[in-house]
Amino acid sequence: MIYDSLFKSIFAMGIFFLMLTMYFNITKQLSDxxxxxxxxxxxxxxxxxxxEKIARIDNLKELKEFVNSExxxxxxxxxxxxxxxxxxIRKKYFHHTSYISVESNWxxxxFDYLFPEFLFTTAMNPKDLAKKNHGICSQQAIMFQELVKDHELNMLLLDLV
Structure with missing residues (x-):
């Protein structure tokens, strides 16, 4: 009896979360x-x-090709x-936080709603950041490192704690 009601409640929760995921995926596709x-x-x-000419480059491959050709x-x-x-990088981005789309990731x-101070939805992937024309300092630094790593340079990074 207890196992039967436990199974039904877990099954109902699974169906609910499946429907929620489907809803967010469909609405994201319609709103894209x-x-x-x-x-x-x-x-x-x-x-x-x-x-704005440089800022309009919206994928990482094209941005790398542009940098290398220049x-x-x-x-x-x-x-x-x-x-x-x-x-x-300074010409491509202006200072404004860049976020990823969370429409399909409920x-x-x-978590972002419950804990907004952790900034779960900020873009940190270079492929996502290349699509944008804005980013905060750390996001611009990620793009800088992504573009510099293609060139053989001896670098030393310091962490000042």
Whole structure:
């Protein structure tokens, strides 16, 4: 008797969460065409080194190709490579937190709602960040490291604690 009611309640919860997941996946597919938060307008009053032409590059492969072609065309070598990549990052992004879409991930959505101070939904994957034209310092640093790692440079990173 107890096992029967336990089985039914677990089965009902499983069906509920399956339906919830299906609902979020369907609504995400329907809303993908309507609203995109990947490309935001530059906020008024911001003083940024921002170039919309570079900011419009929306995938990591194209961004890497652009950086590599610019480095080859301008004969940039040695320590000037990361300096130049830093300039490109500054032109691509303005300072504003970049988030991933959580429409199909209801667990992440719930955790972000319950614990907003942990910023579960900030974009940290270079492929996600390349689609955006905005990001905070750590997100821009992730993109910088992703672009610099393709070039053979000797670097030392310091952690000041």
């Amino acid at each position: 065409d309507k609203v995109s938060t990947n490309f935001l307008p530059l906020l008024e009053g911001q003083t940024e080194i921002y170039d 480095i080859l065309q301008n004969n940039i070598e040695g320590i000037d490579i990361p300096i130049y990549i830093d300039d490109i 667990i992440l959505k719930v």
